[in-house]
Amino acid sequence: MQSEQLKPEEFDAHIASGTFRLAFIGMSNAGKSYRSKTLHKEKDFLWYQVDEEIWKALGFDTIAEISSWIGYPTDEGYAERERQYLELENKFTERASMRTGGKNFVFDTTGSVVHLEPKTQHILKENCLVVHLDVGESAIEHMTEKFFLHPKPIAWCGYFSMQPAESKEEALRRCYPELLLERLKRYREFSHMTIRAKEVYDKSGEETLAIIRNHLVQ
16 A cells, blocks of 8 residues: 555545555554554554564463563573564564455554565555654653663564673663664655654544545645
8 A cells, every 4th residue: 555656535435445454663652552542442443463463372461471581682592582573473464464354454563563574564565554653863762761671572683782891781772772773764764654653642543544644645
């Protein structure tokens, strides 16, 4: 679903007929889940949470459990656990991207969606309007501190290294902002449109859709 080809009247027609497929991408805490939940509750969108599908497949019930399981790249066995996580994310993302069923659909992606296989990314972009909720570079420092206070499961995707005489914590704190900056760049490149996260903060479902529609004509 290419936004450069999608006209506002076509957007309206998709919404009216229940054939609109939307995917939010962006950093953790950018508002992807909140926006998705709002569209689900207020506009009756089918809300697909890929991270919850991954948790279920791995036998976990909470984010704390999966965070403890995957751990950090300095932990023994991390690479294999990361591989399992990304394998499941590829599977569920590809499957959900083509999902239909008579309802408008909102796909709540994970932060690592831009590290998935090219085939999976292509299917997602072809079948959904991909909207990046952009937190901006200024949020990186705060996000780094928040991550180390309240860890979330994360795939580092090769963006971790240790320098001579560097402790594990020092390496993690150096590499995490670098990973976030790389992701921010990839989100902007991959998405059909980028909307500042603050622009849709606390907006209703109707207002969120109106903002997305307005970006189609810019």
